[in-house]
Amino acid sequence: METKLYTITVFSENTVGLLNQITIIFTRRAINIETLSVSPSAIQGIHKFTITVQTTKDVVEKVVKQIDKRVDILKSYYNTDEDLVYQEIALYKVATDKLLALGSIENWIRDHNTRILEMNETFVVFQKAGHYEETQRFFNELSESVGVLQFIRSGRVAISKSKVERLTDMLNNLKKYENA
Amino acid sequence: MKITGAKAIIESLINEGVDTIFGYPGGAIMPTFDALYDYDKKINHILTRHEQGATHAAQGYARVSGKVGVCLVTSGPAATNAVTGIADAMLDSTPMIVITGQVGAPLLGTDAFQEIDVVGISQPITKWAYQIRKAEDIPWAFARAFYIARSGRPGPVVLDIAKNAQIQEFEYEYTPCNFIRGYIPEPEIDQDLIQEAAALINSAKKPFALVGQGVVLGNAEVELKEFLEKADIPAAWTLLGASAIPTDFRLNKGFLGMHGNVSPNMKTNECDVLIAIGMRFDDRVTGDLNTYAKQAKIIHLDIDASEFNKNVKVDVPLLGNSKETLPALMAQIQPAKHTEWIDSFAEYDKQEYNKVILHEVYPEEGELTMGEVIHKVSEATQNKSVAVTDVGQNQMMAARYTNYTQTRSLITSGGLGTMGFGLPAAIGAKAGAPERTVVTYCGDGGFQMTIQELGTIMQENMGVKMVVLNNHFLGMVRQWQEMFFDERYSFTKMKNPDFVAIAKAYGIDGTEVSARENLDAAIADMLKDDKPYLLVVNVEMKGMVYPMIPAGTSVTNIILGE
Numbered sequence: 001m002e003t004k005l006y007t008i009t010v011f012s013e014n015t016v017g018l019l020n021q022i023t024i025i026f027t028r029r030a031i032n033i034e035t036l037s038v039s040p041s042a043i044q045g046i047h048k049f050t051i052t053v054q055t056t057k058d059v060v061e062k063v064v065k066q067i068d069k070r071v072d073i074l075k076s077y078y079n080t081d082e083d084l085v086y087q088e089i090a091l092y093k094v095a096t097d098k099l100l101a102l103g104s105i106e107n108w109i110r111d112h113n114t115r116i117l118e119m120n121e122t123f124v125v126f127q128k129a130g131h132y133e134e135t136q137r138f139f140n141e142l143s144e145s146v147g148v149l150q151f152i153r154s155g156r157v158a159i160s161k162s163k164v165e166r167l168t169d170m171l172n173n174l175k176k177y178e179n180a
Numbered sequence: 181m182k183i184t185g186a187k188a189i190i191e192s193l194i195n196e197g198v199d200t201i202f203g204y205p206g207g208a209i210m211p212t213f214d215a216l217y218d219y220d221k222k223i224n225h226i227l228t229r230h231e232q233g234a235t236h237a238a239q240g241y242a243r244v245s246g247k248v249g250v251c252l253v254t255s256g257p258a259a260t261n262a263v264t265g266i267a268d269a270m271l272d273s274t275p276m277i278v279i280t281g282q283v284g285a286p287l288l289g290t291d292a293f294q295e296i297d298v299v300g301i302s303q304p305i306t307k308w309a310y311q312i313r314k315a316e317d318i319p320w321a322f323a324r325a326f327y328i329a330r331s332g333r334p335g336p337v338v339l340d341i342a343k344n345a346q347i348q349e350f351e352y353e354y355t356p357c358n359f360i361r362g363y364i365p366e367p368e369i370d371q372d373l374i375q376e377a378a379a380l381i382n383s384a385k386k387p388f389a390l391v392g393q394g395v396v397l398g399n400a401e402v403e404l405k406e407f408l409e410k411a412d413i414p415a416a417w418t419l420l421g422a423s424a425i426p427t428d429f430r431l432n433k434g435f436l437g438m439h440g441n442v443s444p445n446m447k448t449n450e451c452d453v454l455i456a457i458g459m460r461f462d463d464r465v466t467g468d469l470n471t472y473a474k475q476a477k478i479i480h481l482d483i484d485a486s487e488f489n490k491n492v493k494v495d496v497p498l499l500g501n502s503k504e505t506l507p508a509l510m511a512q513i514q515p516a517k518h519t520e521w522i523d524s525f526a527e528y529d530k531q532e533y534n535k536v537i538l539h540e541v542y543p544e545e546g547e548l549t550m551g552e553v554i555h556k557v558s559e560a561t562q563n564k565s566v567a568v569t570d571v572g573q574n575q576m577m578a579a580r581y582t583n584y585t586q587t588r589s590l591i592t593s594g595g596l597g598t599m600g601f602g603l604p605a606a607i608g609a610k611a612g613a614p615e616r617t618v619v620t621y622c623g624d625g626g627f628q629m630t631i632q633e634l635g636t637i638m639q640e641n642m643g644v645k646m647v648v649l650n651n652h653f654l655g656m657v658r659q660w661q662e663m664f665f666d667e668r669y670s671f672t673k674m675k676n677p678d679f680v681a682i683a684k685a686y687g688i689d690g691t692e693v694s695a696r697e698n699l700d701a702a703i704a705d706m707l708k709d710d711k712p713y714l715l716v717v718n719v720e721m722k723g724m725v726y727p728m729i730p731a732g733t734s735v736t737n738i739i740l741g742e
Contacts, residue, residue, distance in 0.1 A: 012362075013361070013362065016311075017299060017300075017303065017309075020300065020303055021303055024303060024304045028304070061489070062486070062489070062490055065485055065486035065488075065490075066486050068485075068486070069484065069485070069486045071307065071308050071328055071360060071362070071363045072308075072362065072363075073362060074361065074362035075362070171361075174361055174362070174364075177359065177364055178359050178361075
């Protein structure tokens with residue numbers, strides 16, 4: 001079966017040990033988590049996990065249902081890239097002297113739409129947001145020309161293009177059960 | 181009024197209707213055991229001889245009664261000893277709460293004496309696991325734990341309680357839990373899907389129902405029977421669905437799976453509509469999925485959405501409690517007759533009777549067989565006993581040859597297949613159903629895995645009837661060695677102690693039987709009163725459980741014997 005990059009979105013209560021409950025479901029099936037990002041969501045007290053995995057549709061469906069089943073998980077679903085607006089952010093630390101030796105960095109700033117976050121006599125830190133391929137391309141260019149002292153890329157964050165807001169619908173739906 | 185956390189734990193249990201718990205004291209749970217000392221009129225605490233025994237006893241109690249089984253043990257090694265029972269309860273959807281003591285909150289994470297990450301260990305094998313670090317959390321966590329354990333698809337919950345939380349005093353107030361955001365134990369029924377399923381059933385010529393434990397957990401035995409009768413649907417049961425329908429029910433076509441009956445396995449691949457009710461298509465039931473019921477439309481009734489399409493692709497998933505979905509479905513189906521289809525099972529039944537059952541259950545010569553012992557014990561209890569099994573040949577034989585007249589009559593470790601389950605689970609079953617005759621069937625291997633629980637039986641004087649089917653082998657492993665490993669009996673032969681003498685040392689009566697002519701009298705002696713009794717039956721050494729579908733092969737690939 002064809003594998004693909006799937007983005008799994010999980011909304012959960014903000015309790016201790018939730019991350020472990022989620023990750024053991026992947027561990028059982030020996031699925032490698034490509035990226036992971038966790039943060040409070042727009043709704044107070046609800047956390048959002050964004051997880052990317054390379055797997056088959058059949059497996060991702062089962063995994064999402066098993067995550068969704070956990071008591072403190074509010075909602076879990078998966079998407080492919082077409083359904084999402086998604087982004088990653090990367091930081092690059094390079095040596096100032098090597099950078100200055102290049103003469104100009106204007107093209108980089110323009111072509112990669114990158115920002116400089118910090119600059120001193122020893123190092124410069126660039127920031128670039130984009131898809132994986134974009135942040136990787138900038139990394140490759142920096143590596144080949146001046147070398148990269150440190151590099152870090154965040155996990156993916158994503159927002160669905162769907163017109164249906166699943167979490168809001170779900171929370172509204174829950175009220176029915178709460179008052180039953 | 182302010183009370184200690186320890187007292188709050190006991191009060192919470194009482195608030196949830198608990199009157200029996202199984203446990204074992206130790207350092208980090210001592211404040212709670214101290215509080216328990218004042219509650220001997222309200223809570224019957226049964227002291228097992230090992231924490232694993234406490235968990236299996238709680239499971240047996242829960243399975244026979246439908247109530248939540250409760251265990252109370254200390255931290256560290258007690259918690260790890262409990263892990264097997266917790267995992268067993270998870271796989272078999274048994275409502276259970278395991279309370280573990282924990283080192284004081286300031287010591288957490290320091291590798292303190294008997295400290296272990298209980299929540300971390302138990303997360304993959306529990307429905308919910310939570311650490312209580314302060315007394316104020318006790319009522320909330322207990323209310324939530326009971327709600328989670330017994331609602332929806334039941335399962336085990338672990339509450340790990342730091343010692344300081346047991347000692348602290350606080351204002352105790354208990355509010356039961358009946359709602360958790362994000363957790364919908366009994367979802368609404370989808371009427372459109374009910375219509376779809378009903379249409380399939382109404383047009384079926386050869387419908388066939390598979391009955392799992394979901395029917396028992398939903399208390400839907402009556403609804404099931406009415407449903408099957410209305411549309412004249414033959415049904416077969418999984419290991420955990422055993423006794424959901426009585427053995428002599430006209431539409432009961434027997435036991436599914438690896439050591440099940442021939443006709444239901446064969447007919448799985450002949451039916452046109454397969455209706456799976458509260459079962460999860462375990463590999464021991466389906467064999468090779470690529471050849472499983474490919475010709476049939478499949479309707480799956482389950483309370484757990486993650487079971488749909490997990491193993492078998494389903495045409496119509498019906499989410500909900502079988503207590504609700506079965507009547508909803510029944511309202512939409514037409515009365516039908518499927519006489520020819522139902523009669524067609526008989527040919528396979530006859531074949532199995534002649535090739536397997538006749539020799540196993542009614543042998544006239546040779547050594548005693550497991551099947552005849554179980555059949556005779558079942559009959560001697562008017563088929564009303566609760567059969568609690570260990571794991572292996574004894575288990576398959578008990579499932580096959582016990583006659584079921586009422587529900588919750590087979591208690592067995594199905595999913596985890598835990599050897600050592602039988603004896604402690606029987607103790608719990610007897611505590612949960614003191615009016616019923618509880619018989620445990622163990623092999624000589626499994627009996628010795630938790631044999632220390634004879635001490636519990638002695639101390640509590642529990643009338644558990646123990647039948648050890650002794651073949652001096654780890655029988656099921658030996659069977660596989662014979663069939664698939666060139667008869668290389670690698671470490672399956674057992675030199676056994678004098679079991680009756682061991683029982684005697686515990687003050688338990690017993691006898692050993694090797695000859696057929698002595699069997700009836702020995703069974704009668706065992707059942708003459710409500711005292712504990714050990715019956716050791718020396719059965720044929722190389723008995724085989726047939727029929728057998730070798731693992732991973734098609735359900736129609738049935739071996740009936742040499």
